[in-house]
Amino acid sequence: MGRCRCQKPPRFSALRLAQKDALPVTSSAHDAASATPRRFTAQGPLKGRIRVPGDKSISHRSIMLGALAVGETKVTGLLEGEDVLATAAAMRAMGATVERTGEGAWTVSGVGVGALLQPQGPLDMGNSGTSTRLLMGLVASHPINVSFTGDDSLSKRPMNRVINPLSQMGASFEASEGGRLPLIVRGASPAVPITYTLPVASAQVKSAILLAGLNTPGKTTVIEPVPTRDHSERMLKGFGAELEVETQPDGTRIITLTGEAELKPQTIEVPGDPSSAAFFLVAALITPGSDVVIENVGLNPTRAGIVDVLIAMGGQIEKLDERDVGGEPVADLHVRHSALKGIEVDPAVAPSMIDEFPALFVAASVAEGVTTTSGLDELRVKESDRLAVMASALTAAGATLEEREDGLVITGTGGKPLPGTRAGIEIATHLDHRIAMSMAVAGVASQDGVLVDDTRPIATSFPVFESMLEGLVA
Structure with missing residues (x-):
């Protein structure tokens, strides 16, 4: 064998x-x-x-980061599945302009890091765990309160692995039993930078912490003993965030993001x-x-x-x-x-x-x-x-x-x-x-x-x- x-x-x-x-x-x-x-x-x-x-992971992140950049981000090849549309609707509800210009072609006019607006109602995440966990991170360091809902399947998925580190950064949560949806995130302003070692390999948890770190003064560090997908690191750097990745001899990755970032709009081919x-x-x-x-x-x-x-x-x-x-x-x-x-x-x-x-x-x-x-x-x-x-x-x-x-x-x-x-x-x-x-x-x-x-x-x-x-x- x-x-x-x-x-x-x-x-x-x-x-x-x-x-x-x-x-x-x-x-x-x-x-x-x-x-x-x-x-x-x-x-x-x-x-x-x-x-x-x-790629779904890149599609989600291109809309989120585009919504936090000042100016117009252009995306081609975007996955137009319901999960990504949930992310687009959420960023639109928090102030960004997100528009479809053709098949797979979208423009995102961002509001800037720290300038997300209070949405007028709950954000319906449908079936998208990625949207939910990453957006919880974004919201955690903004002075807004956001309610997240989802379908029956998503509502059965635990969110504690994201809630725990984001709570250490100062955000507070009102969640359903077991840390499940529907839940409310009350963002911290200012949030507190942390150094967090992932107990379980998860790109979603890592990304949520890094996204929260964008509007957090100081350095936010994530340590991952087992490397996970690195789209967030690549795209954060591409949008102009100050981010460093150090790989230890045993494969452990130490990712450090300097907060209060100013993101620049990008042209992205997914x-x-x-x-x-x-x-x-x-x-x-x-x-x-x-x-x-x-x-x-x-x-x-x-x-x-x-x-x-x-x-x-x-x-x-x-x-x-x-x-x-x-x-x-x-x-x-x-x-x-x-x-x-x-x-x-x-x-x-x-x-x-x-x-x-x-x-x-x-x-x-x-x-x-x-x-x-x-x-x-x-x-x-x-x-x-x-x-x-x-x-x-x-x-x-x-x-x-x-x-x-x-x-x-x-x-x-x-x-x-x-x-x-x-x-x-x-x-x-x-x-x-x-x-x-x-x-x-x-x-x-x-x-x-x-x-x-x-x-x-x-x-x-x-x-x-x-x-x-x-x-x-x-």
Whole structure:
């Protein structure tokens, strides 16, 4: 066994997903009046060239930082999913002008650091944990009080890991039981700079503290024992913030931001989202005869772990025209059907691909041999408990696996397609877009197809996923 180390839209509330009660992990019941179930079936090889939507992490941050810069920031390639629209609506509610000028093209006229306005009502975050946690950081050092709400799924996600450090900076919180939404943030003015060691690797917590530090006098420091995605550091520097990153011999990163920053507007080209690309990488690798090129994929080393792991499993993935776009490494990825082999995935790679593990689990389920994953506790507090949900979903589709506390151990089929879901069995998404898309991929490489109970959550991050998948199999 190998080992890998490796326009102007309406306000978001009008776009918000309908709320629903939590379902069992697999279920044949759903709200027939609103859910959009679909059976994804094998349609033959995937062939063609595609370009996935812009990176969600960069899209969120480009709007937030643009709203804090004085002047006009121009963004192209912005991901126009519901999560990013939630961020746009929130920044608009706090005084910034955020306008769509074309497909993926937006302008943001900022108010300046320290000048966010009191919103007139609650900020509806829909399903976006990233929007919520990062905006809590922004608000924490401004003299405003902001109420955050979200859908049923987001309201189940704990926010204490952000509340704790922001409280040390002087902000106060009124949260629902367990540190959950709805909650109110009462910003501190002035806030207090802190030095904070992340107890759990989390780019969202790190980013929330750094964003709070923008309007905090003095130096705010975040110490991360395990490196996480660094889009915030790159973009803060690009917007003119005084930020230093020191890497220790053991890999620990010390990030120091000097507060009361003056941000300058930027022109940003958002690269393709590697998290979105992951679904097509896996689909092409496990579907016989497939040959696909995915253009303009961001390959930031703190984000692109999925590519290295799939290559370690024997995946034929070639990086073409490697280049830099706006300070981010980018390439076109040529991927072909491959005979994958199971590996032991080094838990150190988890922060660089934490959102891509559901797709990886699908790949592992049809590989030869055993794939072992560990160190994935974070997956239990995502939009759903992704370990439990994917374990049950893949089992319902015919996979062989063991669920452990911090990961899955999957015994693959040796290249044979999964059987698929039996009649009357649906895969419950729990309002989790990545569950829906991962099991869609499992369906196109199965014998009898996989029935997903609700495809609506896909719109939060990848509204054109289904049409793009259909285009490749046409």
